[in-house]
Amino acid sequence: MKTLFTIAFSFIILCATSQVSLKKADADQVFGSKGEIYFALPGSAIDAGILTKVISIDNLRGDTVFAYASKKQFLRLQQGIERNFILLRHPGTLIDPPMTSDLREVLEWNYYPTYEAYVQIMQDFATAHPDICSLHTIAVLPSGRKLLALRISDNVNVEEDEPEFLYTSSIHGDELTGFVNTLHLIDYLLLNYNQIPRITDMINNIDIWINPLANPDGTYAGGNNSVNGAQRYNANYVDLNRNYHDPADGPHPDGEDWQPETIAFMNFAEERDFVMSANFHGGTEVINYPWDTWSRFAADDEWWQFVSHEYADTCQAHSPGNYMNEFDDGITNGYAWYRITGGRQDYMNYFQQCREVTMEISDVKLIPASQLLNHWNYNYRSMLNYMEQVTYGVRGIVTDTITNQPLEAQVYISNFDKDSSMVFSSMPVGNYHRLLKAGTYNLTFFAEGYLPKTIHNVVVTDKESIRRDVKLWNGSAIPAFSANTLTTHAGGSVQFTDISGGNPTSRLWTFEGGNIATSTAPNPTVIYNVPGTYNVSLYVSNSIGGNTLVREDYITVNPDYYIGTLNPTTCYANFFDSQGPDADYTSGENLVTTFTSADPEKVMRISFSSFDLENTSGCTSDVLNIYDGPGIGSPLLASLCGSEVPEDIFSSIAGGSVTFSFTSDAINNFGGWNAIVRCDSGVGIHENKPGNVRIYPNPVRYGSFVVESREAIQQIDICDLSGRLVYRENSDSKVLQIFTHEIKPGTYFINARTDKGVVRGKVQIIAE
Ligand SMILES: [Zn+2]
Structure with missing residues (x-):
């Protein structure tokens, strides 16, 4: 200040x-x-x-x-x-601040923790919140001190489609405001999960990593029990923030070997895929954005100014009048301030494609412990804002068109990206996160062995996220096929159609259970003789390569059904009399089979291809009765005999059943029937539409009522609401008078069979 x-x-x-x-x-x-x-x-x-x-x-x-x-x-x-x-x-010796090893006092944030208290509190955070927090040791230094990071996220330790974010502090061991601030941030996040919706969202949607102390040997150079004597450099007297591989000056810009801390952090950054980070310093109050090593501006210079100003402005709004207001209103381009080489910020930006900024958050490096809480209050809103920025911009998952497997791809914005500002998708999920200032961008995706793909005119809005999942294709043939039906019966045929992409030059079908077993034809027809479910696979290739598509259990071959055996739930069945298509039924049969629609949206449709029963008037000898429901008490749909092949018959209830009952007398056996029983939308069955049967008067008070149909009524059934038949009459008239004295008061269904099918209605009979 x-x-x-x-x-x-x-x-x-x-x-x-x-x-x-x-x-x-x-x-x-x-x-x-x-x-x-x-x-x-x-x-x-x-x-x-x-x-x-x-x-x-x-x-x-x-x-x-x-x-x-x-x-x-x-x-x-x-x-x-x-x-x-x-x-x-030396700034690390200007004060001798109060220290504590008591963890409760550490959490009052008016003390600097001893080294042991720091390690303990990091462990305790993870222990107290195991579902959302885990402790990671980045390295154990030769001194025995540890570089620690806490990972905070829902499903912590599971790689998800979430951007990774890192806060790290005090790479300069005597700049300690950020050390306590980041510890405080950990505490704040963990305590407010499922308490403050914004914090819950952040933990659920960001893979957050926090390393409060990047140079413990420097910070505790005066001993583990005091930060008095804290030094900038590490134990080897090397400035760690000048020790990184520099984009301009090469791997060792300071002439020093990579220090253990540097190697550990480079490995850490390689293992993770940080999208955005910040490292906290002290000594002045300014947000220092890239580059430090070059005078030229970062590709994302506008975005950098935006997020840096957001940080500084929010600090200014919540602090005394002169906090973080120097330079350009609290922010500066790094090089414009003064050049450094070997800094972590440029390393992370250039070599790790991580947007890292240097945050100087107190004029005094080692502030009195009594000012720690103030500095938390100045900064925490900004720390949350900055972290939240990692969720914005363009994001998505890159996968292989054919296998759907995630890919490591480069995301490059032409006429925009420069100096290594492209990003990469992160394995094993394949997620990418391109943070961008508002604007319109063309994103091109590259992956080794794949054809590049450009997504044009992606419109980015500040502080909003836009998703663009991307599939990349390696140019090889893409198998795809369809079939004219997925279910058939034993002996049925299926026609397949090759709809592969990528201009295949060769092809091989494999039909499990099929006759034929393989084919190279584009649209082969395959006969299935044995009931079961079967895989179909298609391999196609072109000059670049081939791929196989296997569709498991693609074709279902239903068995033949004979009356009196199974009661299947199915959408396709061949249905025969007891002796099948090649033999006559036998004498004295009394057999029942119920079919139930396997599709809850569809009714059952019965289509006879042959029919031959002993013909008697009223079907008194041999008869096949068909009922609209699960048993022979259900409304009668048809009562069939003779040799005329009936028209299709439909059940009335979607997902419901149809029941067949066959009886034969002692003599004169015939060929029986072949029928297909299948699911059907029932659309277009005019017989089932209301209004085709008139019932009057309705309700009926006494005497009789009339049922009138457009077609001649062959038989009328009156059933109570439970489906029980209470009245039946055969006729050959379009108008039928029913006398109510035979029927108790109540509500009844009327099913009138005509030669165009069954017409329905409802009648209410009221007591006199
Ligand atoms: Zn510093």
Whole structure:
């Protein structure tokens, strides 16, 4: 903050007399037992571009460079330039803040935790919320201290179609506001799951990772029980935020080996697929967005300014008037501030396709413990906003057109992406997340061995998500086929049609249970003789490659049914008299079979292809009766004999049954029948439409009522509501008078059989 900023400058002015020539300084004396020093180089801002390669620049104020150096760096600096420098008190020793190892006190957020308390509280978070939180050890350092991360998500430890997000803090060990803030954030998220809908949504929809302490050896350089003595560098006096592979300056821009922390984090980033992250620092108050190493702007510069301003603006709205309001209203392009190389931010952006930003959240690196809660209050809304940004932009899953398997694909926006700003889909789910500022974009998807695919004119809106799932095709033939029916009967035939894509040049069908078993024809006809369910497969290929489509249990071959045997639920059956199609039925039969529609939306339709029963008037010798329901008490649909093949007969209730009852007398046996019983929509059965039978008067008070039909009524059945037959009359008239004295008062169904089928109605008979 400004006041502290002023104090710092006053301090420098006061100490102006203590300016010492670099060349004349004795490094042993300057360092004493210390491994790193903090100092100012007045008038050196002009040389920051060179100095940044030698020492670790922390800040620029006016023309003064503030920096850290290890002894090795200081010796190089002495060789390089002649300047006066001012040795400053190390920021990690300015205060001796209250520490606690009591976990309840840690959760009051007015203390810095001891190292052991930090480790313990991380474990406790995971233990207390095992469903949504798990603890991960990124690395154990040579010192024995650990790099820890908590993973917070629903179905934690399951890879889902969710973007991965990372918060990490205090890669500079003496910049500790973010350390406590991220611990506080963990606590806040876990406690508010299923309490605050927004937090619940975030945990359900984001794979959140939080690493509160990226440099524990630096932070606890003064011992595990105090952060007094915290240093910027790690145990080897290397600035970890200058130790990464740099997009411009190569793998070792600082001339140092990769440190254990650096290797651990690079491995961590390789294993995960972070979409967005931030690393927290202190020493000033600004959101520093890419790039740090280049003057050219990031492809997503507009988006970066948008999300950075959102962070800073929200902080400003919830803090004293001068918090985070310097630079460009609280944000800065990294290079425009001062160049650094080997920073984590650029590494994550360039090499990991992760949108990482550097967040400087307190002017003072080691703030008094009493100010920790204030800084949480300034920042937590912004921390949530920034995290939520990972759910916006364009997202989707990339899969193989043929196998539907997820693919690792590059998502590239032409005339937009540059400097490694493309993203990749993440395995094993195949999900991609392209964060974008509002606009219209063309996204091209590339995967090795696949034809590229461009999705044009994807319209992105700020703070909204748009989904575009993408299928990529490798160019090989895509098998597909259809059949004219999926069910048949023994001896029935099915015609298949090849509708494959990709211009197949060869083809091979395989028909399990079929006659023929294989074919290379485009539209083969296959006969099935044995009841069962059968797979059909089709292999097709072109010059690029071939694929096989197997459709399991694709064809169902129903058995033949003989009256008196099974009572099937089916949508297709061949139905015969007791001796089948090749023999006459026998004497004295009295057999019943019920078919039930396997399709709840359809009625049953009976189609006879042959019919031959002993013919007697009124079918008194041999007769096949068909009932509209599950038994012979159901309304009679037809009573058949003779040799005339009946027209199709329909049941009336969708998903219902039809019952056949056959009786034969002692002599004169005939061929019987062949019929198909199948499900049918019943659409177009005019007989079942209301209005084709008139009943009057209705209700009937006494005497008689009249049933009138357009066709001659051969037989009329009157059934009660339970389906029991109470009255039957045969006739050959279109108008029938029924006398009510034979029927008790009540409501009845009228089923009148005509030569066009059954007509129906309802009558109410009222007591006199
Ligand atoms: Zn820093």
